[in-house]
Amino acid sequence: MVANDSSTGGYLLPVDAGPPYDAELDAIFQKMVVGLTALPGSLVRPRWQPTAPKQPEPGVDWCAIGVMVTTPDAGPAIIHVGAGEGSDVVQRHEEIELLCSFYGPHGSRLANMARDGMYMPQNNDILRANEMGLICVGTVTPAPDMVNQQWVRRYDVSISVRRNAQRVYPTLNLTSAEVAVRTDSGPATKASVS
Numbered sequence: 001m002v003a004n005d006s007s008t009g010g011y012l013l014p015v016d017a018g019p020p021y022d023a024e025l026d027a028i029f030q031k032m033v034v035g036l037t038a039l040p041g042s043l044v045r046p047r048w049q050p051t052a053p054k055q056p057e058p059g060v061d062w063c064a065i066g067v068m069v070t071t072p073d074a075g076p077a078i079i080h081v082g083a084g085e086g087s088d089v090v091q092r093h094e095e096i097e098l099l100c101s102f103y104g105p106h107g108s109r110l111a112n113m114a115r116d117g118m119y120m121p122q123n124n125d126i127l128r129a130n131e132m133g134l135i136c137v138g139t140v141t142p143a144p145d146m147v148n149q150q151w152v153r154r155y156d157v158s159i160s161v162r163r164n165a166q167r168v169y170p171t172l173n174l175t176s177a178e179v180a181v182r183t184d185s186g187p188a189t190k191a192s193v194s
Helices: 022-037 107-117 121-129
Strands: 044-046 062-072 077-081 087-103 132-137 145-147 150-152 154-169 177-183 186-193
Touching: 022 044, 022 062, 022 087, 022 107, 022 121, 087 107, 107 154, 121 132
Parallel strands: 044 062
Antiparallel strands: 062 087, 077 087, 087 154, 132 154, 145 150, 177 186
């Protein structure tokens, strides 16, 4: 199937994948939480997985992460790029809220480490490399879970980031047009413009 461009009519699909979402975005945030807490990568897990792994024992420190909300700005900017045959860049900003749930005997300590560590400029390199920037980090909130008739310690903290999201669409340059010019004093004049 050949994708449409602006000369063919019909729906336009972007020519690039755009910013990361889904598992790719989870991987960026997973690496960030590992760096902020020194938890092993295997113990910073996506909140939702196709096959849920066994939850670590109550004495093990670990973290579940997940994007809870992605809020776009009110309207994107559409910028025409005239290079080559032409294209349109749809650019908008999105606010992403990540929820980190820390479990285990040191869950509160780890949640507070992550909260404070986010404000260190060097720790935001991974965000900047992915066209994101920190907005704020929320309050660390106790949210214990009852699992197998036993309370499991859990502390939630949300991290809000903003990112520049762009997609490129095949909107070709306008190379010619037929126009009609009307004046108050005379008939319409038609002309071709190239």
